[in-house]
Amino acid sequence: MTVRQQTGPPRSVAAPVDFTDFYQAHFHRIAVQLYAYLGDHAEAQDLTQEAFCRMLERWPRISAYDDPSAWIRRVAWNLATSRLRRMRTAVRHLAKQREEHVPGPEPDRVALIRALATLPEAQRRAIVLHHLAHLSIAEIAEQVGAAEGTVRSWLSRGRAALAGQLTETRAEGNRA
Structure with missing residues (x-):
């Protein structure tokens, strides 16, 4: 069994x-x-x-x-x-996990971003590439496919427009 x-x-x-x-x-x-x-x-x-x-x-x-x-x-x-x-x-x-506290942008940076936004695209691109990306005029000209003289013109006009806008913004801030 x-x-x-x-x-x-x-x-x-x-x-x-x-x-x-x-x-x-x-x-x-x-x-x-x-x-x-x-x-x-x-x-x-x-x-x-x-x-x-x-x-x-x-x-x-x-x-x-x-x-x-x-x-x-x-x-x-x-x-x-x-x-x-x-x-x-x-x-x-x-x-x-640590919580990172990042301070908000300073008022000057906010004003600069607003002023840059009012510029024509070519001037804004030239200003950003030259002053923030630290590219030379020749490098900018090569990147955007424009003559160096044209890039110089964009930079000159863009700086003049920014100076006018930022001076007005600062004067308005002092009056307040």
Whole structure:
């Protein structure tokens, strides 16, 4: 006579319970346990639902266990513990992040940007490339495909327009 050893949880002799009945009988109880553990009602319900979804995929096998509620409870608690671990890791990561406070632009910079915006595009590009990108007149001419004399003209006109606008802005600021 050959004796087969059973692997896995012990099998029940009773007929399997309907999944819907099992769900209705156990969902609330497990969700309440997870709520007490996590402190978040919606999260507890989501994790309980996830555990039941996993159970449904394996229902024909799990329904034959002596205590299917032990399986669902263990899976739900494992999911909750994993969620807490991920949240703690995220909180530790966020705690290590430093908030950088960058001062806003100075009033002079704001005035310059506004004044540059009023210039024709060619003059504005020449001013920016020459004074901010530190390109020579020859480099600007090559980049934009214009003669060096044209670039000099753009720079001259652009500087004159900026000087007029920035002088007016400064005079208005002094009157206030």
